[in-house]
Amino acid sequence: MGKSRLEAFSDGVIAIIITITVLDLRVPPGDGLATIEGVLPVFLNYVLSFTFVGIYWNNHHHLLHTVNRINGGILWANLHLLFWLSLFPFVTGWMGANYLAALPTALYGGVLFMAGIAYTILVWAIIASEGKHSLLAEAIGKDVKGKTSLVLYAIGIAAAFLLPWVAQILYVAVALIWLVPDRRIERILSRPAE
Numbered sequence: 001m002g003k004s005r006l007e008a009f010s011d012g013v014i015a016i017i018i019t020i021t022v023l024d025l026r027v028p029p030g031d032g033l034a035t036i037e038g039v040l041p042v043f044l045n046y047v048l049s050f051t052f053v054g055i056y057w058n059n060h061h062h063l064l065h066t067v068n069r070i071n072g073g074i075l076w077a078n079l080h081l082l083f084w085l086s087l088f089p090f091v092t093g094w095m096g097a098n099y100l101a102a103l104p105t106a107l108y109g110g111v112l113f114m115a116g117i118a119y120t121i122l123v124w125a126i127i128a129s130e131g132k133h134s135l136l137a138e139a140i141g142k143d144v145k146g147k148t149s150l151v152l153y154a155i156g157i158a159a160a161f162l163l164p165w166v167a168q169i170l171y172v173a174v175a176l177i178w179l180v181p182d183r184r185i186e187r188i189l190s191r192p193a194e
Contacts, residue, residue, distance in 0.1 A: 003067050006078060013082045014057045017089060021049055024093040042096035045108075048175060049092040055178045056085060056115065062185040066136040067126055077118070077125040084115040105167050106160035112171060113153035120146060139188040149174045 025046055028035035060081075067074070091111045095104040120143075127137045140146075156170035 003064050003070050006070050006075065007061075007064055010060060010078060010082060011057070014053060014060075014085065017085055018050060018053055020089040021046060021053070021092050024089070024096065041099035042093070045092050045096035048172065049088050051175045051179065052112065052115075053085060053088060055175065056081070056119065059119070059178070063123065063126065063136070066130065066134065066139065066185060066188075068130060071129050073125045074122070074129060077122040081115065081118040081122050084111060084118045087111045100164045100168075102161045102164055105164040106157050109153050109157040109160060109167055109171060112174070113150060113157060116146065116150050116153060120150075135188050136185070139184040141184070145177060149177065 024042060026039060026042075028039050088111065091104070091108040095101075095108045098104045123136065123140060123143075123146075127134060127140070130136060152170045152174050156167040159170065160167035
């Protein structure tokens with residue numbers, strides 16, 4: 001199977017995820033600054049989730065540029081990632097409606113953590129298919145950025161039960177780490193052929 005179908009399907013699912021997530025944003029019931037305060041947590045959570053989904057979309061795009069052929073393992077790993085991303089609308093809405101509440105904040109982090117695990121599994125599936133000396137294997141290296149993200153998510157989940165604001169800061173920190181697109185794959189792909 002060629003990768004174009006996988007890319008098109010994934011792009012469509014991610015577009016739907018973003019669309020569903022934005023539906024939780026409601027127009028404030030007035031025109032004053034005080035009315036904005038009531039919807040600010042929901043809006044900020046939407047911005048954070050949009051950023052994360054955008055980060056996954058961007059990195060997924062780069063990831064698939066390293067693939068020569070798609071196999072069943074890659075298909076299932078990709079669906080696994082899309083499953084966790086599809087939970088973003090729910091956890092975004094719940095955390096936004098219950099700003100600084102422990103369980104919604106922890107569950108949001110849990111979905112972030114599992115999406116990170118799913119992305120890592122997708123990377124491993126591609127490397128298993130392409131070989132341990134593939135472009136992706138070389139680009140990913142020790143994946144310090146990915147492992148650091150998972151650790152910060154795990155700390156955030158635990159922190160959510162004591163200090164939810166600390167958890168939310170950690171989630172934002174991970175987004176900031178990834179906000180600048182991961183250039184590892186771009187560098188490898190742009191090298192002149194030897």
